[in-house]
Amino acid sequence: MLPEILTVAEEYGLTFNPRYHGKKETLCKCTFCEEDSKPGKGNKFYLSLNTQDQVYKCWYCGVSGGVLDFEAKLSGLPYNKVREKYFGKRKKPVHPVESLNARQLRLIGWAEYKRKDRHDFKKNREAVLRDWKKYEHGELVKHFALFMVIAHIENQTERQKELLQYVIQSCHNTRIYLLFNQLLAEYVKDEEERSDWAKEGTEIARGAWKASLSTYDFEMDKVVYNVVFLYYLLEMDKKKMPIKDTHKKESIVNDNMSFAN
Known part of the structure; x- marks a missing residue:
């Protein structure tokens, strides 16, 4: 019922x-x-x-x-x-893509495609799943970076609260299940024990922190800009060369941070 x-x-x-x-x-x-x-x-x-x-x-x-x-x-x-x-649970297994609601599909550009041709959409479920996983990873990285920057702001309680509310609302808007809870869970871990996306977000946070600290500018727009800017620069570099070494990642972030300033 x-x-x-x-x-x-x-x-x-x-x-x-x-x-x-x-x-x-x-x-x-x-x-x-x-x-x-x-x-x-x-x-x-x-x-x-x-x-x-x-x-x-x-x-x-x-x-x-x-x-x-x-x-x-x-x-x-x-x-x-x-x-x-x-x-209750269905007896027949459901493909993970079928769990995505219309709003989630809209965020990765598949909602209208599913609405117009559901049969063809099913044929492309693996492509949809790859797009969702890519979107999910990117949002986890960016939001963890933002969270890390905010967590290290000192002597600016009101600014910190404002930025934290922004992150909470932004997490909700991603439509990723319990995104903010995932950030908190990773934050309390030792850095070497964190998930790959959290490690990547940590490196971006360091670059964004340095960029904000250099001008002591922790306005919401500036902090968000620094994180997003460094994230996309890192993504561009990852496409040019495979990056497996953490020190190489940190070097690229620091180089791009200097360019951002």
């Missing part, structure tokens, strides 16, 4: 229009585009929940779907994990 979409919305703390709460069409703030949460739009509620058919739609950004998709988007869980929560 499908869960009640109103119950799901309440569990995830959505803000409702009290006049319509519990009715067939329940209106609430859209947690996806957040357009109705902007200043001056306090009386706007763009997300509509149909409590009879268990479907939803935002009348501003157009996002829509059923209750299981709704919970998947809110929780960041793969669709099949949400389905298992209510109906």
Whole structure:
């Protein structure tokens, strides 16, 4: 039996229009585009929940779907994990790509392709999976680098809090399951015990830290720019030559950091 979409919305703390709460069409703030949460739009509620058919739609950004998709988007869980929560595991194994929801596929450019030709999409599932793994690795590296830079800011409590909130929200926007939790788990490890993506992020963080420290500029835009800039320069260098040695990676990051300044 499908869960009640109103119950799901309440569990995830959505803000409702009290006049319509519990009715067939329940209106609430859209947690996806957040357009109705902007200043001056306090009386706007763009997300509509149909409590009879268990479907939803935002009348501003157009996002829509059923209750299981709704919970998947809110929780960041793969669709099949949400389905298992209510109906148990399927007997037939599911390809990992089938666990990606529409928003995740949109981030790697496959959502529209799947919508237009699902049969051909299945033929290309391995390519989709490679794209998702590449996207996931890149986001893990960049966000760990950002987290490392923020963790080392001293005597600027408000700046640190602002940047940390940015990282938390950015992690949520990646649609990678428990991304921020993964950052925390890697951060408490000894450096040599960290995952490859965390080691790579650590090297980028060192370069970004030096770049910010040289001008003592820890404005959010500057810190993010330094990390992203060094990440893409490192990616360009990796395409030119295979980099297996950690010291070579650090050398490239430091060279690129000097160029950035």
